[in-house]
Amino acid sequence: MNRSRITARGALALTAAGATALALAIAPAAAATAAPAAKCENRNNNTVAKLLECVTAEGAMEHLEALQEIATANGGNRAADTAGYEASVDYVVETMEAAGWEVSIDEFDYLVPVPTVKQLTPQSVTHPAGFFRAGSGEGTVTGKVIPVDLAIATPGGGTSGCQPEDFTTLDFSGPADIALIQRGACEFGIKARNAQNAGAEAVVIMNSGSAGNEGVPANVTLIGANPTALDIPVVSTSFAGGVALSAPGSTATVSMFIDNRPQKNVIAELPGINDDNVVMAGAHLDSVLAGPGINDNGSGSAALLELGQSMRKLKPQNTVRLAWWGAEESGLVGSNQYVAGLTQAEKDRIALYLNFDMVASPNYIFMVYDGNESSFEAPVVVPDGSTAIENLFERYYTSVGQPYDDAQFSGRSDYQAFINNGIAAGGLFTGAEQVKTAQQAEIWGGTAGAWFDPCYHMACDTLANVSMKALDVNSDAVALAVLAYSYSTELVNGVPGVEVPGGLLLPEPAGPEHTFAGGGGGLHDDHDHDPEVD
Numbered sequence: 001m002n003r004s005r006i007t008a009r010g011a012l013a014l015t016a017a018g019a020t021a022l023a024l025a026i027a028p029a030a031a032a033t034a035a036p037a038a039k040c041e042n043r044n045n046n047t048v049a050k051l052l053e054c055v056t057a058e059g060a061m062e063h064l065e066a067l068q069e070i071a072t073a074n075g076g077n078r079a080a081d082t083a084g085y086e087a088s089v090d091y092v093v094e095t096m097e098a099a100g101w102e103v104s105i106d107e108f109d110y111l112v113p114v115p116t117v118k119q120l121t122p123q124s125v126t127h128p129a130g131f132f133r134a135g136s137g138e139g140t141v142t143g144k145v146i147p148v149d150l151a152i153a154t155p156g157g158g159t160s161g162c163q164p165e166d167f168t169t170l171d172f173s174g175p176a177d178i179a180l181i182q183r184g185a186c187e188f189g190i191k192a193r194n195a196q197n198a199g200a201e202a203v204v205i206m207n208s209g210s211a212g213n214e215g216v217p218a219n220v221t222l223i224g225a226n227p228t229a230l231d232i233p234v235v236s237t238s239f240a241g242g243v244a245l246s247a248p249g250s251t252a253t254v255s256m257f258i259d260n261r262p263q264k265n266v267i268a269e270l271p272g273i274n275d276d277n278v279v280m281a282g283a284h285l286d287s288v289l290a291g292p293g294i295n296d297n298g299s300g301s302a303a304l305l306e307l308g309q310s311m312r313k314l315k316p317q318n319t320v321r322l323a324w325w326g327a328e329e330s331g332l333v334g335s336n337q338y339v340a341g342l343t344q345a346e347k348d349r350i351a352l353y354l355n356f357d358m359v360a361s362p363n364y365i366f367m368v369y370d371g372n373e374s375s376f377e378a379p380v381v382v383p384d385g386s387t388a389i390e391n392l393f394e395r396y397y398t399s400v401g402q403p404y405d406d407a408q409f410s411g412r413s414d415y416q417a418f419i420n421n422g423i424a425a426g427g428l429f430t431g432a433e434q435v436k437t438a439q440q441a442e443i444w445g446g447t448a449g450a451w452f453d454p455c456y457h458m459a460c461d462t463l464a465n466v467s468m469k470a471l472d473v474n475s476d477a478v479a480l481a482v483l484a485y486s487y488s489t490e491l492v493n494g495v496p497g498v499e500v501p502g503g504l505l506l507p508e509p510a511g512p513e514h515t516f517a518g519g520g521g522g523l524h525d526d527h528d529h530d531p532e533v534d
Helices: 017-025 038-044 046-054 057-073 085-099 188-198 239-245 292-311 333-340 344-349 384-398 416-420 438-446 468-486
Strands: 100-108 111-121 126-128 140-147 177-182 200-205 234-237 251-260 263-270 274-285 318-324 350-355 367-369 405-406 424-429
Touching: 017 111, 038 046, 046 085, 046 100, 057 292, 057 468, 085 100, 085 292, 085 318, 100 333, 111 234, 111 239, 126 239, 140 200, 177 188, 177 239, 188 200, 188 234, 200 239, 200 251, 234 239, 234 251, 251 292, 263 333, 263 384, 274 292, 274 344, 274 468, 292 318, 292 350, 292 468, 318 333, 318 468, 333 416, 344 350, 350 468, 384 424, 384 468, 424 468
Parallel strands: 140 177, 177 200, 200 234, 274 318, 274 350, 350 424, 367 405
Antiparallel strands: 100 263, 111 126, 111 251, 140 251, 263 318, 367 424
16 A cells, blocks of 8 residues: 655654554554553553554443433433533533543523413413524514414415415404414415515414424524514414414414523633644534434544543643534534634634534444545635645545545534634534435445434434444544644644654545535535425
């Protein structure tokens, strides 16, 4: 295999003496057994060989078990603004403080929509209420409920509220009228704006009642690109709730408010000799409400915790900063607010950011963010230095005999705020809700025709939803990259460093497999939603 020598002060600095030790350290079978804990805790794991001996899948799994226990004890999830997330924060803080890192809490604003739908007559009942992710006004309205062209007898078959004419025969001249509209046929925002234009003071959009659309519409957008917010409160409810509200003589109280419930990022820092050159790596700590989030993203969080414990005695050249982000599942809130809160001088100190979001999918393929756009044109500007990060991860995979592919450099995870500010970034990904092809199953194993993560954003994202092999390989990849950059980021941002003790010998990249016919490269589109239409 062709091997190349990189400049002595580069991120892949080499010495002949370190070649054999490194090859042994990153051999695929190296983590078959857990490293002796006492040895790893008491020594300075300042070489790749030492560090990768101590970073194991078994160690990362211990952290995943702790996160699972937290979710189980707190309603089955670790989502933002829940007791499960607070307990997850406490666990990370305690773990990293015990490992000797300087730990701080970065608190940020977290704006939570609070909708209510309470029927007053002919019955007194509080119906389930949902919110739309953008576009509603705020306020409380108590008044009569006016149904608008509902198709209750034929669920899912109507066009309620899609045309202004749906409102012309209805009387919205009262001081407080609530339009009751049914989902279907056109964007929610068109329905709501037609109601506002007709004189309604509030809108309740009931679900359509068709198969799969009986409950409260979840995670939906009210209005699309370049939205103009409405002036009146707009909320949603279930099909059954809408049927009850459609009764003759119905009155109700509808409200929508935005409440600020501050949330937390956890930041852990290991000071370096050069404190003006900071190497950052991060993973989001929160889950979705539907489940415990053990792969998404307990896996990335656990890999960083395992690394943090193993680096406790390191004296790095560059400052190392690890982050566990909050409210990623709510729209990358924690990481975006963290970067927005930095001064320009503080941003300039950050040499690079590494992102680890879902690194142990059970039906995995190994993917690297495509910084050089060899497979996918990036929909964002790729900062200088990102290609060097991709190259390092590709060399690692090649060194352990693991084929890999590209994941689109899309910015649809916590690296978004960093690249928007010109900070070089890279990361790893093992796939979400895209279907594995027969070609991919032949290369990486697993099940063709199934999602890379069959429990993506579901209650079954538990300890059983993790590939130990992917966790093993990627925990080492995380460790190698952070260690390498803790000594030198010269190939990324031109700042000279020092050689990695023991050297760093990696082969030329084998190259991505190019198994994706379309865009995305396995990246989920959870934070890019089109307006909801039936």
